[in-house]
Amino acid sequence: MKYSIALLLQVFFFWATGCFARPPVAKITLHVVNQNNIPVTDVEVSASFWGGRQNIIKKPNKDGYISYSSPVLGDAVFGNIIHKTVHNPAAIDKYYATYLRRDYLSPSRNAKEGRWEPWNPIVEMPLKEYINPIPMYATGMRNRVELPILNQWLAFDLEKNDWVAPWGAGRFCDLEVRGAWNGIKGESFEGYQIEFRIRQPHAGMYLFERDKTSGLQSPYRADIYADYRHHVAFYKKKDEASNRVVSAEFDSTKGLIFRTRTKVDNNGRLKSARYGKLYGVDGRLLQPIPGKPRMSITLSYYFNPTENDTNLEFDPERNLLKNVRGYVDP
Numbered sequence: 486m487k488y489s490i491a492l493l494l495q496v497f498f499f500w501a502t503g504c505f506a507r508p509p510v511a512k513i514t515l516h517v518v519n520q521n522n523i524p525v526t527d528v529e530v531s532a533s534f535w536g537g538r539q540n541i542i543k544k545p546n547k548d549g550y551i552s553y554s555s556p557v558l559g560d561a562v563f564g565n566i567i568h569k570t571v572h573n574p575a576a577i578d579k580y581y582a583t584y585l586r587r588d589y590l591s592p593s594r595n596a597k598e599g600r601w602e603p604w605n606p607i608v609e610m611p612l613k614e615y616i617n618p619i620p621m622y623a624t625g626m627r628n629r630v631e632l633p634i635l636n637q638w639l640a641f642d643l644e645k646n647d648w649v650a651p652w653g654a655g656r657f658c659d660l661e662v663r664g665a666w667n668g669i670k671g672e673s674f675e676g677y678q679i680e681f682r683i684r685q686p687h688a689g690m691y692l693f694e695r696d697k698t699s700g701l702q703s704p705y706r707a708d709i710y711a712d713y714r715h716h717v718a719f720y721k722k723k724d725e726a727s728n729r730v731v732s733a734e735f736d737s738t739k740g741l742i743f744r745t746r747t748k749v750d751n752n753g754r755l756k757s758a759r760y761g762k763l764y765g766v767d768g769r770l771l772q773p774i775p776g777k778p779r780m781s782i783t784l785s786y787y788f789n790p791t792e793n794d795t796n797l798e799f800d801p802e803r804n805l806l807k808n809v810r811g812y813v814d815p
Contacts, residue, residue: 508536508558509596511589512605515553515563517545519580520613520705524549528580528612529566535559535589542566552605557589565612580612581700581815613701618800618815622646622788625813626764631781632664638682639663643745643761643788646806659683659745659788660763666780679782680718681763683745687755689713690743695764697738701815707742707760707795717741719765739765742797761788762797787815 511534517525530551532541537555545551555561564584568576585608589601596602622644632639633652639662641648642655649655661682683689691711695702746759763786787799799815 508556511557511601512554515610517549517610534561620803621799622805623813685747688747690741737765757792
């Protein structure tokens with residue numbers, strides 16, 4: 486991030502001092518489609534180019550295409566217009582807020598004769614529709630949870646948003662968490678690890694890639710036929726050979742879809758279960774607590790209250806958790 490800001494400042498300096506008269510011009514075409522890859526025409530999309538035109542609002546044509554052109558030196562951001570805000574709560578939007586970003590840097594390498602290359606690429610812009618948002622037990626990214634002890638499995642109750650006794654007021658073990666931090670004794674980064682475990686019959690979890698361009702980052706529904714694993718780990722540590730920080734498996738680019746509170750019939754077959762999702766651990770939110778041999782993490786989860794309902798689309802206006810403050814994104 487610091488590198489990007491410094492680069493932009495350098496570029497702006499050369500531009501302002503006349504080393505080149507104006508930023509190169511970019512042209513781009515968006516193909517706006519819904520979650521089923523059907524062209525979208527009933528939406529407005531805004532485009533803003535750093536160092537160029539701002540807030541250009543257009544609607545797609547009958548095939549879902551929009552073209553924009555502007556001088557630019559930095560980044561360009563594209564997003565569908567959202568009408569429902571805190572100042573306009575009665576408005577209804579059809580699609581989740583979606584933002585695409587493209588970088589326009591290093592004109593000496595990426596521009597020719599005053600135009601950015603490639604010229605006029607076609608970029609897909611998928612918009613997910615609101616289908617069936619439901620009440621859930623949901624925490625969002627501000628749900629900081631302290632691990633009362635390290636290197637030991639701790640049971641967590643998703644309906645209570647708390648540890649199970651003796652560490653909290655939880656009653657049912659939906660998810661087990663174990664944390665280890667190797668840098669508590671010193672100030673330098675050494676590494677940490679978080680593990681999640683669900684051990685009930687037919688229960689478990691599987692990974693998915695988060696769609697960070699969309700207000701709905703997960704799939705609409707859990708896949709009942711997926712390979713539900715009982716254990717998933719996330720770690721960050723310094724690789725001694727390369728002296729680089731490396732991470733594995735469940736990081737902030739991913740999420741978990743989980744199945745818990747399972748019940749089986751007399752033949753051991755799955756009869757019912759509860760489903761939900763949990764967004765990946767962000768290393769910046771995983772920190773040792775000063776003066777204590779403990780650590781805290783952010784548990785950002787959404788837990789469907791209805792047995793055998795695989796819906797993962799949360800309605801932020803109907804949060805079943807009462808001990809969570811503020812608005813929780815879906």
